[in-house]
Amino acid sequence: MGAPGGALLVVGDVITDVVARHRGPLAPGTDTAAAVRTVPGGAGANVACWAAWRGGPEVQFLGRVGADSAAWHERELTACGVRPSLVVDPRAPTGTVVCLVDTDASAERTFLTDSGASLRLEAGDWSPGLLDGVAWLHLSGYLFFSAPCRALVASALGSARARGVPVSVDPASTGFLSGLGVDRFLTLTEGVDVLLPNRDEARLLTGLPDAADAAAELSRRTPLVVVKQGGAGALVARSGAVRAEVAAEPAVPVDTTGAGDAFTGAFLAALLTGAPPREAAAEGCRAGALAVQQVGARPRGTA
Structure with a gap:
């Protein structure tokens, strides 16, 4: 899928993550001890970095940041092997997400999100050039949750269709999906080639409680659907049926932030280098397992 040797372009959010790892419930009205780190993040930027980590296609990224941290984010993306095109917003700061990670649970995380400049990408930031x-365009699902970004999505999809460039979308967030509306999201993503929801997003998008049923149903409208299931692996569906169940790799989670992004990045890079969907999903599971064993949502070292 996609032109051999062509690049992967990821369009989406780049965010400053403040990761707070605490043990047990938060203590309202007083202090809760935590280990706090500030690291680069954002679903779209993370996908780009994990794709570059896996290796294969050149990886490019388009996103919007504030002047406050534009240089830092550009350096961090470049250090991961990504070629960034960052639009500096004249009014809004870079988006910030506070990631609360409970180390007593399965490193489950809760996000407090200030999208800042990331959801201010607009049609004028896009160029067919x-x-x-x-060879492949990937759109972060967060782009569908603001009017300016939706205008950019429409332009990007039009350009991709005109050139025959395949497009993938990761729905990104059940909370934002609920706010936007499932029917509206499905309408906006008509014609995309690959959909990469997690289990909860697939259930929400179909109203079906079983992940396999949801994957099969979604694949009736999108040619290839890959449902990420965390520690339960992944489901690959085509033409109304699950075609493969891919096992997760063993991992002891430390911080699950960005695990789905890791899967998506490695999956797309593998797909672009000729791997069939099942093998690409296995590469995604490998990347996801590595991601959960470290603090922060970006890869460390080489694949």
């Missing part, structure tokens, strides 16, 4: 040399 961004697809020069690009």
Whole structure:
């Protein structure tokens, strides 16, 4: 899928993550001890970094940041092997997410999100020339949750269709999906080639409680659907049926932030280098397992 040797272009959010790892319930009205770190994040930027980590296609990224941390984010993306195109917002600061990670549970996380500049990408930030040399376009689901970003999505999808460039989408957030509306999201993503929801997003998008049933149902409208299930692996569905169940790799979770992004990045890079969907999903599971064993949502070292 996609032109051999072409680049992967990821469009989406780049965020400053403040990760607070605490043990047990938060103590209202007083202090809760935590280990706190500030690291680069954002679902779209994370996907790009994990794709570059896996290796294969050149990886490019388009996102919007504030002047407050534009240089830092550009350095961090470049250090991961990504070629960034960052639009500096004249009014809004870079988005910030506070990630609360409970180390007593399975490293489950809760997000407090200030999207800042990330959801201010707009149609004027897009140019068809961004697809020069690009074999695949990936859109972060967060782009569908603001009017300016939706205008950019419409332009990007139009350009991709005109050039025959395949498009993938990761729905990104059950909370934001509920706010936008399932029917509206499904309408906005009509014609995409690959959908990469997690289990909860797949259930929400279909109203079906079983992840396999949800994957099969979604694949009736999107040619390839891959449902990420964390420690339960992944489901690969086509033409109304689950075609493969891929096991997760063993991992002891430390911080699950960005695990789905890791899966998506490695999956897309593998797909672009010729791997069939089942093998690409196995590569995604490998990346996800590595992601949960470290603090922060970006890869460390080489694949």
